[in-house]
Amino acid sequence: MATKAAASRTQTPSRPRKSFKSGPVAARAVSKVPAPAHPVAQDKQAEEHALTETGAAPLRKRELVQEISDRTGLAKGRVRPVVEAMLDVLGETIAADRPLQLPPFGKLKPQRSKMQGNARITHAKIRQSSTGA
DSSP, rough: OOHHHHHHHHHHHOOOOOOOOOHHHHHHHHHHSOOOOOHHHHHHHHHHHHHSSSSOOOOOHHHHHHHHHHHOOOOOHHHHHHHHHHHHHHHHHTTOOOEEEEETTTTEEEEEEEEETTTTEEEEEOOTTTTTT
């Protein structure tokens, strides 16, 4: 019986033992190794830099909701549906080539539009007063 147990132990490959370090030495060693960048995150970063000439990141809907919530003191849950409805109306208005006049944002006047692939490309002029936004 002892030989069968010894034989079964030799047939299974041994797994390397994991060593876990703890304490400040392990934390420093881990923090020195940069995390590999996720390909989707790299695409978003490239898109942000390609879309803006100034190098500033574009304003996202989440940030807009947060900013409005901060300025008005309303909860984000109450602000989000209003922002989404406003963006729907603005998108429909621009798609209809209708000018917008929204002080202090300014005046947006569509110049020309074309379909490219499954997207509509609209070129527009935005005029803002020097004292506004």
